[in-house]
Amino acid sequence: MKKILFILMTLTMAGTLAAQPQKSRVQNNRTAAQKTKAATSDRASLMFPTAVDVPEDPAWRRDIYRSIDLTKDENAALYYPVEPQGTQVNLFTLLFQLLNTGKIPAYEYQLDGIENFAQSNRMHFKDMLERQDIFYEVDGNSIKVAQGDIPSAEVLSYYVKESSYYDQNTATYHSRIVALCPVLHRSADEFSYGDVQKRPLFWVKYDDIKTYLSGHEVMTSNLNNAARMSMDDFFSTNHYKGEIYMTTNMQNKSLQQYCATDSLLKKEQTRIEKEMTDFEEHIWKEPVDSLEQAKKDSIAALANTKGRRVKSPAGANSSSSSAARTSRRGSSAAATKKEKSSSGGSSGGGSGAPRVSVRRQRH
Numbered sequence: 001m002k003k004i005l006f007i008l009m010t011l012t013m014a015g016t017l018a019a020q021p022q023k024s025r026v027q028n029n030r031t032a033a034q035k036t037k038a039a040t041s042d043r044a045s046l047m048f049p050t051a052v053d054v055p056e057d058p059a060w061r062r063d064i065y066r067s068i069d070l071t072k073d074e075n076a077a078l079y080y081p082v083e084p085q086g087t088q089v090n091l092f093t094l095l096f097q098l099l100n101t102g103k104i105p106a107y108e109y110q111l112d113g114i115e116n117f118a119q120s121n122r123m124h125f126k127d128m129l130e131r132q133d134i135f136y137e138v139d140g141n142s143i144k145v146a147q148g149d150i151p152s153a154e155v156l157s158y159y160v161k162e163s164s165y166y167d168q169n170t171a172t173y174h175s176r177i178v179a180l181c182p183v184l185h186r187s188a189d190e191f192s193y194g195d196v197q198k199r200p201l202f203w204v205k206y207d208d209i210k211t212y213l214s215g216h217e218v219m220t221s222n223l224n225n226a227a228r229m230s231m232d233d234f235f236s237t238n239h240y241k242g243e244i245y246m247t248t249n250m251q252n253k254s255l256q257q258y259c260a261t262d263s264l265l266k267k268e269q270t271r272i273e274k275e276m277t278d279f280e281e282h283i284w285k286e287p288v289d290s291l292e293q294a295k296k297d298s299i300a301a302l303a304n305t306k307g308r309r310v311k312s313p314a315g316a317n318s319s320s321s322s323a324a325r326t327s328r329r330g331s332s333a334a335a336t337k338k339e340k341s342s343s344g345g346s347s348g349g350g351s352g353a354p355r356v357s358v359r360r361q362r363h
Helices: 002-047 073-078 091-100 125-131 206-213 231-236 262-285 290-297 314-347
Strands: 060-069 137-139 142-144 155-167 172-187 196-200 202-205 217-219 228-230 243-247
Touching: 060 073, 060 262, 073 217, 073 231, 091 125, 091 172, 091 206, 125 142, 155 262, 172 206, 172 231, 172 262, 202 206, 206 231, 217 231, 228 231, 243 262
Parallel strands: none
Antiparallel strands: 060 155, 060 243, 137 142, 155 172, 172 196, 172 202, 217 228
């Protein structure tokens, strides 16, 4: 009996020892597979980057602010569905949920309309709820807001800051979003249906939210309901349409502050749009001179302009210099021909006048 127990104990220990290396091998294989997958994803992110960072020293850069109207078809993908339908939510509902869970920071909207991403300007979610009269409940350390109390139907527009720049290191032109600001459209009081006030709520960095936007799809066509893309792609490919209401300038003035009438405002918007389009087209048509075009608005180009010799266009310089070279060659050729003819006449015994040599005398 003892021998049988000893044999059973030996077999059990041998099986345990044999199973442990097999288990460790499985774990090692899983770890190696995970490392391979991570390395593959890192290589894919290097080969196919989804975002381009703005360089610190671009040769040319223009920051503009647009107002996106969600009631237009080009931007309706950011507004619908107003009420969540399964996993489908609109942009403001997504931002609201991310702020409520503390996944992203938000920053106060200041009176001048310029975003301020300083730590001292961070917005408290509870303060925003109280300012906009949004009903909420406090449950321990968390804030609960019912789905019907989220004012996603009243957020009818967004302020968007774009940064268009020319990267001289890669000789490429980019236009990307820097920040977003949802704007609440609400009547002055609950019994008034005439005057609607626009209330900018907060600024969020696009870099803080683009990871979450890439996980939510929106419908982009009324004819083909299967045409979908992520919210990040919607912004990155500039599918939205918006009017310019402000540019970054030294006086921090919006277009309405220096455009007295609506017609002047429209002309100014058209002029700025044309400037952006012309610069981008200039890069692709004349890549050699694109850097020089970018330097025209630099501070160095504006300094010490008095007394500077005005240079003619490159074509004029080349044509005038070539004409001068041609005239000089022509005159020298004519002089040589004349000299040859006269020398030929004297050596050939003709009746030409004798050649007279005049030498410069030293005094």
